Amino acid sequence: MGVVEDRLAALGLTLPEVVPPLAAYVPAVLDGSRVYVSGQVPMVDGALPVTGAVGELVGLVSPERAKELAAVCALNAIAAVKTVVDDLDRVERVVKVTGFVASDPSFTGQPGVVNGASELFGAVFGDAGVHARSAVGVAALPLGAPVEVEVIVHVRD
Structure with missing residues (x-):
């Protein structure tokens, strides 16, 4: 185990199995130095x-x-990253996080909800987990999920 997986263990977390795609896509794509x-x-x-x-x-x-x-x-996103880079210690930075929150029309607290993802990335990757971010309210998400998170990470060779 590397540093990142040691941090996960210290947080009491284990990487889950990657969620199988719900449609015609793959969970993660490595393109050069970006996942x-x-x-x-x-x-x-x-x-x-x-x-x-x-x-x-x-x-x-x-x-x-x-x-x-x-x-x-x-956590599911981190598991998806691992499927294409094998070693999570290769992650140099979480570059961008986009969080989608299925929101009641009167709800405006999307940033606070997406903080759950941002805080986990910070706890797991340290300074490399600090990222740019968008938090977007939407009418509905796949399968009725309350929240969805997509991520771009930079990895070293």
Whole structure:
């Protein structure tokens, strides 16, 4: 195990199996020194733990729960990166994170939800986990997921 996987273990995390594609795409593509990770939903053991829009109203996914799910998306993204680079210590920087939050029309806390992913990348990759980011509210996501995260990382040869 390398430094990154040691950090994961110290956080009590293990890399999951990569979520099989839900349509005509692959989970990650290595193109030169960049890995482009397809949008990852918060699958755990092949299923979404919760579905629905995020918001403050009863019956919606709470922003706190959605933030936890964004971290699951990030962990799934790290697993996808590993499938194309083998050694996570090759990651030099998480360059860009885009988070999509299925949002109730009145919900404007998307940045706080996507912090779940950003904070996990920072905990796992240290300074290399600091990244540019967008947090976007959307009407719906695949399979009814409350959140989806896509990532671009820079790797060394």
